[in-house]
Amino acid sequence: MQKTIFVLLDACRWDIGSANAGYLEHLVEVGRAAKYQVRGELPSMSRPMYETLMTGLPVSVHGIVNNQVCRRSLHPNLFSLCRSQGLVTAAACYFWMSELYNGAPFDPLSQRFQLGGDGDIQHGIFYWEDLYPDSHLYADGEFLRHTYDPDFLLLHSMNIDYWGHQRGSDSREYAAAAGAAMEHLARLLPAWMDEGYQIVVTADHGMNALGHHGGPTWEQRTVPLYVISPLCVPGRYEEEEVSQLLIAPLVCRMLDLSRPQGMLRESSLPGLEAPGPRP
Ligand SMILES: [Zn+2]
Helix, strand or coil: CCCCCCCCCCCHHHHHHCCCCCHHHHHHHHHCEEEEEEEEECCCCEEEEEEEEHCCHHHHHHCCCCEEECCCCCCCHHHHHHHHHHCEEEEEEEEEHHHHHHCCCCCHHHCCCEECCCCCEEEEEEEECCCHHHHHHHHHHHHHHHHCCCCCEEEECCCHHHHHHHCCCCHHHHHHHHHHHHHHHHHHHHHHHCCCEEEEECCCCCCCCCCCCCCCCHHHHHHEEEEEEECCCCCCEEEEEHHHHHHHHHHHHHHCCCCCCCCCCCHHHHCCCCCCCCC
């Protein structure tokens, strides 16, 4: 098992994300990363898709049907699965993750820093303003990584979503926000790879030209997935869309976690190395 960093770029649509991911695309070109086109689940909204990404379950099963459902997750998730195996979890992310995996409702004045807690996210730094700078978010993540040496670390930035809502997916501001997030990542990826981390970069949903997401159109649901891991043969797997439900089981396999009931088998993801022994 190698430690894993999960980067969630909120609302980073497939085409705009890809068009601004110079360094990640380079890693695909030189055979260091695998890239997939992901067909996102519905509704293409944040809180439901956070739960889908972390549990591998569709909304009709996990019940977080829109952003207003404010409660803790009822299902095994990547954080709780890690904790049950004695692995260390950490996250720098939007406060909805705290509500889903540590408890709701979130109190910003007392719960911004949850370090050494007993929630599913053992070490968390949470923000609640959508314009919390991505630059600070990635620095928060580095603090968690250096201080607590987590086995599973989630970094979740929000500025792409913010600018998409403000100006729409065709705007220079949305593209610039995607490019800026990718630049932050490019500064971090070489060190992460040198230190042997497995890395997953993806999004919860996309964005349309009107500045909305939630529906079933291609623009609102299609997102990229980049994977750096010995489990994934580097290359481009973009011809056919893969299900977003495969991301949680992929991370389970990366971390040697037993796949809970209801989670799909990751084996339908193209480009996987042959499975080793697992429970
Ligand atoms: Zn949004």
